[in-house]
Amino acid sequence: xxxxxxxxxxxxxxxxxLLRTSLKNRVYLIIIVIALVVFGxxxxxxxxxxxxxxxxxxxxxxxxxSQGWNLVGGYTGQISLGTHAFFALGGYxxxxxxxxxxxxxxxxxxxxxxxxxxxxxxxxxxIIGLPTLSRLRGDYxxxxxxxxxxxxxxxxxxxxxxxxxxTGLQLPSGGFTDxxxxxxxxxxxxxxxxxxxxIITRSRIGLALRAISEDxxxxxxxxxxxLRYKMLSFVIGSFMIGVFGSLxxxxxxxxxxxTMMTLDRWMFYPLLICVLGGNGTIMxxxxxxxxxxxxxxxxxxxxxxxxxxxxxxxxxxxxxIIILVMKYMPTGLWGLKDKISxxx
Amino acid sequence: xxxxxxALVNGILFGTMYGTAAIGLSLIFGxxxxxxxxxxxxxIFFSYLCFWAFSLLGIDPYLSMIPVFILALLLGAGFYxxxxxxxxxxxxxxxxxxxxxxxxxxxENFMEVVWTPNPRSIVTSYGFSIITILGTNITLVRxxxxxxxxxxxxxxxxxxxxxxxxxxxxxTSEDVESSTLxxxxxxxxxxxxxxxxxxxxxxxxINFATTYSFDPKYGFDVVIKALFALTLGGIGNVVxxxxxxIIIGVIESMASFYLGMGWAQGVLFVLFILALTLRxxxxxxxxxxxx
Numbered sequence: 001x002x003x004x005x006x007x008x009x010x011x012x013x014x015x016x017x018l019l020r021t022s023l024k025n026r027v028y029l030i031i032i033v034i035a036l037v038v039f040g041x042x043x044x045x046x047x048x049x050x051x052x053x054x055x056x057x058x059x060x061x062x063x064x065x066s067q068g069w070n071l072v073g074g075y076t077g078q079i080s081l082g083t084h085a086f087f088a089l090g091g092y093x094x095x096x097x098x099x100x101x102x103x104x105x106x107x108x109x110x111x112x113x114x115x116x117x118x119x120x121x122x123x124x125x126x127i128i129g130l131p132t133l134s135r136l137r138g139d140y141x142x143x144x145x146x147x148x149x150x151x152x153x154x155x156x157x158x159x160x161x162x163x164x165x166x167t168g169l170q171l172p173s174g175g176f177t178d179x180x181x182x183x184x185x186x187x188x189x190x191x192x193x194x195x196x197x198x199i200i201t202r203s204r205i206g207l208a209l210r211a212i213s214e215d216x217x218x219x220x221x222x223x224x225x226x227l228r229y230k231m232l233s234f235v236i237g238s239f240m241i242g243v244f245g246s247l248x249x250x251x252x253x254x255x256x257x258x259t260m261m262t263l264d265r266w267m268f269y270p271l272l273i274c275v276l277g278g279n280g281t282i283m284x285x286x287x288x289x290x291x292x293x294x295x296x297x298x299x300x301x302x303x304x305x306x307x308x309x310x311x312x313x314x315x316x317x318x319x320x321i322i323i324l325v326m327k328y329m330p331t332g333l334w335g336l337k338d339k340i341s342x343x344x
Numbered sequence: 345x346x347x348x349x350x351a352l353v354n355g356i357l358f359g360t361m362y363g364t365a366a367i368g369l370s371l372i373f374g375x376x377x378x379x380x381x382x383x384x385x386x387x388i389f390f391s392y393l394c395f396w397a398f399s400l401l402g403i404d405p406y407l408s409m410i411p412v413f414i415l416a417l418l419l420g421a422g423f424y425x426x427x428x429x430x431x432x433x434x435x436x437x438x439x440x441x442x443x444x445x446x447x448x449x450x451x452e453n454f455m456e457v458v459w460t461p462n463p464r465s466i467v468t469s470y471g472f473s474i475i476t477i478l479g480t481n482i483t484l485v486r487x488x489x490x491x492x493x494x495x496x497x498x499x500x501x502x503x504x505x506x507x508x509x510x511x512x513x514x515x516t517s518e519d520v521e522s523s524t525l526x527x528x529x530x531x532x533x534x535x536x537x538x539x540x541x542x543x544x545x546x547x548x549x550i551n552f553a554t555t556y557s558f559d560p561k562y563g564f565d566v567v568i569k570a571l572f573a574l575t576l577g578g579i580g581n582v583v584x585x586x587x588x589x590i591i592i593g594v595i596e597s598m599a600s601f602y603l604g605m606g607w608a609q610g611v612l613f614v615l616f617i618l619a620l621t622l623r624x625x626x627x628x629x630x631x632x633x634x635x
Contacts, residue, residue: 079438131621138437139379140620143571147613147620150568154610263564264449275442312453319449326439326446327430 039187043180053179057251059293060186061244064193065266066273066285068240071197072233073271074280075206077213078138082128082145084266085152086121086238090245091255092156093117095169109181114246121242124152125235133230149267153257168256171249182251189247193240198282200236209233213280241270264315269296272322278334287333292318350480351601352594357486357555359573359593360493363586364548365566366573367500368541370585373574374517375537376432381444383545384567385451390416390549391558392459398466405466406488409550413543420542421535423447432534435520448563455560465557489551496547497586500540504582513537517579565609569596572616 043053065087072078094117096102132144156163163169200206208229211219220226249255260266269292270285277288299314329336365383372380390412397408424432427447431440474481504510509532515523516533524530552558552566573592577584592612599608 077438079441128617131617135621139441140575142441143379143568143575144617144620147568147616151610151613151617154606154613158606158610268445268449271442312457316450316453319446319453322446323427323443323450326443327427330436330439 036187036191040184043183049178053183055293055297057179057183057186058297059289060183060190061248062269062273062289062293063190063286064186064244065241066270066277066289067190067193067197068237068244069270070274070280070285071200071209071237071240072230074274074284075197075201075213076209076230076233077280078133078230078234079142079271080145080234080237081142081267081271082149083241083270084261084263085145085149086125086241087245087248087266088152088156088255088257088260089121089124090117090242091249091260092163092169093120093242094246094249095171095255096163098171099169109185109250114243117246118239118243121245122235122239124148125238126231129231129234133234134227149261153261156257156261164256166256166258168254168259171253171255173253182247186247189243193244194282194286196236196240200233201282205229205232210280264318265296268318272318274332275322276325276332278332281332281334284332284334291333295321348598348601351597353480353482354486355594355597356590357482357490357593358597359590360490360586361548361551361555361589362566362569362573362592363589364493364496364544364551365570366577366585366589367497367582368544368548369567369570369574370577370579370582371500371513371517371537372541374579375513375520376428376440376534377435377437378428378432378440379437379444379571380538380541381441381567382448382451382563383541383570384565385448385455385560385563386542386545387549387552387566388558388560388563389451389455390546391553392455392464394550394553395459395464395466398468404468405550405554409492409547412546412550416543416546417539420539423542424535424538425531428538429531429534433530448567452560452563459560461559461561463557463559464553466553468554483555485554489555492547492551493586496544497582500544501582503540509533509536568616569612572612572619575616575619 039056042056046052065083068086069080069083072080094113097113097116098108128145128148132141132148136144157166159165201209208219208224211222211224212226212229216226245260248260252259273288273292274285275288276284276291277286278284295314295317299317300311303310303313325332331338365387369380369383372378393412393415394405394408397403397412398405427443428440430436431443468485474483475487502510504514512523512528512533513536515526515528516530516537520530523533569592570589573588574585576588576591577586595615596608596612599611603611
């Protein structure tokens with residue numbers, strides 16, 4: 001209840017709402033600041049090439065991609081199954097611009113490049129969003145996004161001269177020194193992504209999105225332009241996902257459909273992360289990302305080293321997790337806190 | 345006759361398999377508004393079961409079809425009661441879609457662990473004898489597959505029209521609340537629908553195993569095309585789903601023939617999107633489309 005009241009109150013302005021924060025929210029804020037400081041200092045504390053830093057790096061990437069999905073899937077209720085397409089588009093944009101030297105900037109971790117890597121997926125989102133969101137019911141929208149993503153995969157695989165086909169493209173090597181710059185950029189971008197989703201959902205836009213996710217007909221009858229808000233969340237979400245795709249390509253130095261468009265890693269996991277952590281919440285993707293990346297790195301690296309067949313355990317486990325979550329905990333882990341503490 | 349006619353015929357035969365899968369999807373979606381995304385993986389799972397029966401025990405796939413079909417019916421009911429009962433009751437689309445996707449991941453990876461990612465197929469001794477009809481060559485297994493698919497469709501059609509349970513299934517597809525007011529137990533109807541859906545998957549699986557090679561990841565491909573067939577056929581329309589499947593099989597085959605396999609997939613997906621946007625109620629869609 002107070003969540004909804006808070007929303008109504010805070011939709012009148014984000015800054016005003018900051019001034020009115022309660023003690024509880026101030027505590028949250030302090031915890032967040034401390035966490036950020038700790039994360040920021042982590043490479044100095046344990047050495048920048050440690051596995052834990054790599055682990056956190058992956059966590060931040062998944063937080064970012066999942067927040068992008070969260071905006072359209074969690075807050076607006078439109079299940080997009082095309083996340084991997086936006087991720088790959090962002091990566092390919094970076095790769096192609098760098099390889100062909102289109103903008104004459106310094107390319108490696110270039111903000112302009114990363115910005116463009118967000119814009120191209122956003123354009124793609126507009127193209128597939130317009131027909132699918134305007135006419136199609138929820139399930140069909142999901143298939144539409146999935147089909148569009150697979151069309152993209154086929155185009156990438158077939159246009160070998162342009163996109164490198166199945167083997168992919170190699171980035172002209174920049175200066176990969178250590179994991180440091182990746183880690184901090186990922187941390188910064190994850191914070192920005194979370195902040196963006198936070199601001200959007202606390203604004204009037206967020207109110208509209210939530211209304212749409214709960215009851216479209218009712219929302220429309222209250223004068224909300226359904227298509228516009230759905231498109232807005234879809235496009236902004238895809239922008240965020242694309243930027244993280246660019247970051248990931250900087251890390252891999254190689255891009256091909258097998259690594260950038262794997263269904264389980266880049267389509268299913270962001271979705272699972274949001275649902276496990278709590279669909280339509282801010283903290284949900286963060287919690288979910290920590291859990292799922294732990295599962296994933298453990299399954300891939302630890303179990304996989306023992307026996308390659310065991311590396312299949314973690315996708316099976318994630319399938320099982322999502323079934324269990326949907327059956328017994330549909331509000332996700334973050335939603336559990338509402339169930340435990342009684343509402344006044 | 346030319347090679348293109350050969351491609352057409354192959355497309356029809358292949359399409360009946362998509363159609364069989366689509367009928368199952370149609371039943372499940374019609375009664376419970378659940379998109380059973382794991383259908384493709386389930387089909388491949390049954391293909392592997394038949395493969396096992398054939399290679400380990402030497403049982404002819406068409407003989408193993410009967411116990412496998414019965415197993416599939418039970419499995420379908422089991423899926424419903426264990427996984428989908430709550431989601432069906434709440435008509436929760438997101439939940440059911442995600443549960444189905446989760447099941448797909450479990451199945452795919454399970455199959456990959458147990459049977460390895462290498463493609464398999466069932467090759468029987470009599471399978472490749474060629475029958476020539478109207479100048480085109482058809483292998484015996486494909487002809488049998490076509491016959492089985494048609495028989496299965498007819499069977500389901502008769503079941504839905506002539507039996508009491510079948511009528512209950514149809515009624516629930518049209519209007520769940522009214523059906524419960526009429527005294528129809530939704531759980532039982534849903535379980536029956538699921539059972540038939542998985543049963544049809546097992547039939548498609550056997551057909552698939554005998555005619556083509558398959559690997560664990562192929563299920564995803566199959567389910568997308570089955571969904572496409574379902575979209576074309578219109579929800580709740582059994583014959584429409586089969587026809588939709590055939591159309592897709594033909595398009596895929598002809599596009600493969602003229603453009604090559606890779607682009608054929610692309611063409612298919614683009615057409616899927618177009619069909620979704622332009623005619624979401626299907627080419628043969630009926631009147632009461634509670635979409």
